[in-house]
Amino acid sequence: MRYLFPAKISGDIREPGAFAGVLLGLALVLLADSERGWPVYLAIYNLFVFLLYLYHLSSVAWPPAPAVDSLFPAVEEMNKGRWRVEDYCSEHSVEGVIVLFLRGSYCADSRNQLHQLRALQEELLGKNVGLVLWSVQGENKWPRWLLAHDSAVNTLRVRQLAQPVPEMFVAANAAPFLLRPWIKDAARPSAWLVDAEGNILWRELAANYRTPVSVATLGSQLFRLQE
Incomplete structure (x- = not known):
């Protein structure tokens, strides 16, 4: 949705709504499955993948870059x-x-x-x-x-x-x-x-x-x- 409607929908690094939805889903699964079977493991895995993307795979690694008060390169x-x-x-x-x-x-x-x-x-x-x-x-x-x-x-x-x-x-x-x-x-x-x-x-x-x-x-x- 943010891709299709950038003028109307924006996000941030936390994505509060999406993150809250993932945590709520995990909580419901934990409450519904007292034996902690595959549904719980799947929910935890999905949460891990979500956090991995949000905080690691979308991070930017910077090589040495021109500093302030130096010349901008051609x-x-x-x-x-x-x-x-x-x-x-x-x-x-x-x-x-x-x-x-x-x-x-x-x-x-x-x-x-x-x-x-x-x-x-x-x-x-x-x-x-x-x-x-x-x-x-x-x-x-x-x-x-x-x-x-x-x-x-x-x-x-x-x-x-x-x-x-x-x-x-x-x-x-x-x-x-x-x-x-x-x-x-x-x-x-x-x-x-x-x-x-x-x-x-x-x-x-x-x-x-x-x-x-x-x-x-x-x-x-x-x-x-x-x-």
Whole structure:
């Protein structure tokens, strides 16, 4: 449901409703089966798998990444060549840029993040700040209704990382197992605020694929460009 309706349904790392449902089901099974037979073992196994996914399999392992006050590295864009913050800011006459890496179009949290970004676009325009989105997938893999809006100003664009993908931003074989025949890698969710000279003013590296940076957090960091 969160995948299909990212504008209406969002979640968090705890997923309170789902977690409460699992615990309630386990409690009912324990009460109904005093001999603790296979139903109990199955319920405990399901709970273990659920927790394993929630807290371990969805966690993000980060290699050494560019630090604050260092230069943001150049990134290779598919069929376009090298992309540099300095060139982008000069071309668009902006004072800085927010660079976001999205896990993938199959990720409900990435879709929800895209939806939230619409609310930030007007503020970015007013403060003369650019927004650049990156993913392992091409733009045609993302729902058009999430990217396009009622004007060209509000249209989001997702740039595709070229092969070989940069290890500091992409986790190898991190896409869901069922998608492996079509896609293997996944971008590590992260957000970077970079000035026109390419200096990193702020960053947030997500600890979990389910908790990318919120739009409220992005908006609260824009003051750094005026310091």
